[in-house]
Amino acid sequence: MNETVSSTPSETLGFQAEVKQLLHLMIHSLYSNKEIFLRELVSNASDACDKLRFEAIDNAALLEGDGELAIRVDYDKAARTITISDNGIGLTRDEAIANLGTIARSGTKEFFSKLTGDKQKDAQLIGQFGVGFYSSFIVADKVTVITRRAGTPAEDAVRWESDGQGEFTIAAADKATRGTDVILHLRADEDELLSGWKLREILRRYSDHISLPIRMAKEEWDAEKNEQVKKEELETVNQANALWTRAKGDITDEQYKEFYKHVAHDYDDPLAWTHNRVEGRSEYTQLLYVPKHAPMDMWDRDGRRGVKLYVKRVFIMDDAEQLLPSYLRFVRGVIDSADLPLNVSREILQESRDVRAIREGSAKRILSLLEDMAENRKDDYVTFWNEFGQVLKEGTGEDSSNLERIAKLLRFASTNAGDDTQSVSLADYVSRMKEGQDKIYYVTGESYAAASNSPHLEIFRKKGIEVLLLWERVDEWMLSYLREFEGKSLVSVAKGGLDLDALADEEEKKRQADVQEEFKPLVERLKTALGDKVADVRVTLRLVDSPACVVVGQNDLSPNLLRMLKAAGQQAPDVKPTLEINPEHALVQRIRDAGDGDFSQWAELLLDQAMLAEGGQLSDPAGFVKRLNALLLKAA
Ligand code: ADP
Ligand code: MG
Secondary structure (H helix, E strand, O other), X not given: OOHHHXXXXXXXXXXXXXXXXXXXXXXXXXXXXXXXXXXXXHHHHHHHHHHXXXXXXXXXXXXXXXXXXOXXXXXXXXXXXXXXXXXXXXXXHXXXXXXXXXXXXXXXXXXXXXXXXXXXXXXXXXXXXXXHHHXXXXXXXXXXXXXXXXXXXXXXXXXXXXXOOOEEEEEEEOOOOOEEEEEEEEOOOOHHHOOHHHHHHHHHHHHOOOOOOEEEEEEEEEOOOOEEEEEEEEEEOOOOOOHHHOOHHHOOHHHHHHHHHHHHOOOOOOOEEXXXXXXXXXXXXXXXXXXXXXXXXXXXXXXXXXXXXXXXXXXXXXXXXXXXXXXXXXXXXXXXXXXXXXXXXXXXXXXXXXXXXXXXXXXHHHHHHHHHHHHHOHHHHHHHHHHHHHHHHOHHHHOHHHHHHHHHHOOEEEOOOOOOOOOEOHHHHHHOOOXXXXXXXEXXXXXXXXXXXXXXXXXXXXXXXXXXXXXXXXXXXXXXXXXXXXXXXXXXXOEOOOOOHHHOOHHHHHHHHHHHHHOHHHHHHHHHHHHHHOOEEEXXXXXXXXXEXXXXXXXXXXXXXXXXXXXXXXXXXXOOOEEEEOOOOHHHHHHHXXXXXXXXXXXXXXXXXXXXXXXXXOOOHHHHHHHHHHHHHHHO
């Protein structure tokens, strides 16, 4: 042999800091559920075979004459090892260093910043992160990976090894067959895993859904040795057909859940799923899941999203985001098309009519699933809404064809409840509307506190009219699409021209007419004093406890939206507010009596405090403080 090959040295490298942390956390928090290591390794073996099959569509040579993809599980009692092998894509040296030494997933940083050091809380979090390859170290104190990338020569294989303490070694190796062997050297107490019976049990429980055969050696009882002994012959220990192609009645909930964990790389159970074979213009099978929690990367543009695409049971790609509208990007699962070509690319997906049909069909199925949950599994729907409500709201603008259905699924906080829980549907609201009320009222603010304390709510509280409270970023955008629900328009209470007449009784109407007259002089004086700082000044009966508020025209952008636009560095039109004053308020009456000397100070103070109560910013905060202090001193 050539010198240089045999003397290729092994190199020792450090794990990324996060990997060390993850390993430590995982070993301690997942020990009680340690058997999942096998599910994770089999899941990876299956993914590796999928990847090979996909690359081989364009490059059949990668199969090296062996197109029968399979996973092999074996154990060695004497050596105390378990080996999981696949003949999938394998890893190059660089890939092994990158994929088995770091965590490349987006959202990793956020995940680690959330860890508290409290074992129980962190144990919950780790479930959300997904565990993967590193879960091997729950049962093994040394892991050896021998792997060869398909299409590379036998002597280019790689040997990766680690005790999970912070470093790994990487060295050249020789491997006749392509793919990967993961060899677990078990920890001292894990001997019960060295049993064909035990391993079969774990595989059936967690990995039955894997569509490739998982093979193990047949065993028979050896009376002389008084134990099971392995035979040469192999047998398949799982059903080895694609789960979604089976009839629904033949699939248990447990199998659906385990399949979810594999496709979603999630440790937790899903919240709900829908499984259908669709026939007609376009033919496909869909098995779609709603997760229980948002992935770390849901708001990350490069995050994993979308579903796995298969064509006639052949894996085509992960994360096929074109198969679902973006507001359903939290959905995971598989879609298996009977119509798309095997060599379909992402570009083709974007234009294909079949894909459009799939996308529309999938959206409808998910909406049905959510409707069913909202109706029959209310607690689960609360979980869903808290995790994904903000994303679903995007659907109001993105999917106008389903606007009505999406509107019914929305949940809001309202003045009816005392806290920020979003649990009121538009239908609930409508069912509680007062006699004579024909509009759905809402208020937007920067936060729940800002919205729920808005002075605009005073009259509504007094009259017992419910108002929806909105404060999430997406809300203003949503409201520009969601203009009505069941024929009732959605109206902001912070806009002028609120027509509450229908809700006022005769006495109130008369009082309103009286104060208009009575306060005309004050209104005129305020207009003069405030000049072009306001669009108008008028008397209102919408206030109870506050002396004044600002409103914008029915067609103007709301102050909250203007603030958001400005914060985002966007051009925002200059909308002048209308000042509305409360004739019943002692302060307003005091101002009416103010002499000309103080009047302009009072006028500006009234406007500034109304702006502040709205959550707005003052153009001259220092001036406000000065005026306030001057008037306070006078009063003292
Ligand atoms: P995930 O499966 O969610 O990507 P894992 O921690 O399970 O995360 O695996 C990390 C990466 O290691 C995989 O994405 C893959 O690139 C690589 N890997 C793990 N096992 C195998 C295998 N048997 N064959 C090829 N690559 C593998
Ligand atoms: Mg994995």
